[in-house]
Amino acid sequence: MRKLSVFNNISLDGYFTDRDNRMDWAHNPVPDKEWDEFVEGNAGGGGALVFGRITYELMAAYWPTPTAARNNPVVAKRMNKLEKIVFSRTLKEAVWENTRLVKDGLAQEIRALKAGPGKDLAVLGSGSVVSQLAREGLIDEYQIVVTPVVLGGGRTMFDRLEKPLPMKFVRSRVFPNGNVFISYVPAE
Numbered sequence: 001m002r003k004l005s006v007f008n009n010i011s012l013d014g015y016f017t018d019r020d021n022r023m024d025w026a027h028n029p030v031p032d033k034e035w036d037e038f039v040e041g042n043a044g045g046g047g048a049l050v051f052g053r054i055t056y057e058l059m060a061a062y063w064p065t066p067t068a069a070r071n072n073p074v075v076a077k078r079m080n081k082l083e084k085i086v087f088s089r090t091l092k093e094a095v096w097e098n099t100r101l102v103k104d105g106l107a108q109e110i111r112a113l114k115a116g117p118g119k120d121l122a123v124l125g126s127g128s129v130v131s132q133l134a135r136e137g138l139i140d141e142y143q144i145v146v147t148p149v150v151l152g153g154g155r156t157m158f159d160r161l162e163k164p165l166p167m168k169f170v171r172s173r174v175f176p177n178g179n180v181f182i183s184y185v186p187a188e
Contacts, residue, residue, distance in 0.1 A: 003120040005141040015154030016127050032177035040074045047119035053088035055125030060096040107136045130157045141185050148178035
């Protein structure tokens with residue numbers, strides 16, 4: 001059975017996006033070779049990426065560009081090569097290489113993907129997708145990067161969550177640039 005993980009950044013005050021629904025604050029400008037190596041290694045997981053429309057449009061506007069290839073060639077190559085699934089009722093087409101558009105049935109599609117053969121799945125960004133899948137109990141691991149910034153407002157990944165989701169700590173790692181990686185799985 002395939003595993004579904006979430007990999008997202010949050011601010012010190014727990015926000016996933018800022019008040020303007022932007023995520024550019026998540027890029028930590030402090031140079032850190034150890035962090036860069038972690039990101040490159042994580043991008044090499046080889047499964048399928050899962051997005052909602054907003055995150056898909058942000059990613060598709062950046063990773064296939066010469067700027068991405070110049071700034072981070074390893075991650076750009078892997079992001080473009082990986083299978084991508086975007087869930088959107090409003091997106092007309094998904095033109096980024098290796099992308100499939102799914103218009104409805106998020107939970108059913110993820111259940112089918114998890115039950116099928118293949119490498120694991122990862123949700124990047126996509127707060128509305130995360131909250132819907134969390135409610136359905138379909139997320140196997142939450143990989144969170146706490147970025148050293150306070151936003152003072154915004155949106156969490158778990159908007160409209162109706163009940164607490166108890167978690168069990170798996171691992172953590174602190175980076176010289178101040179980023180803190182934390183991993184949790186649902187407590188059972």
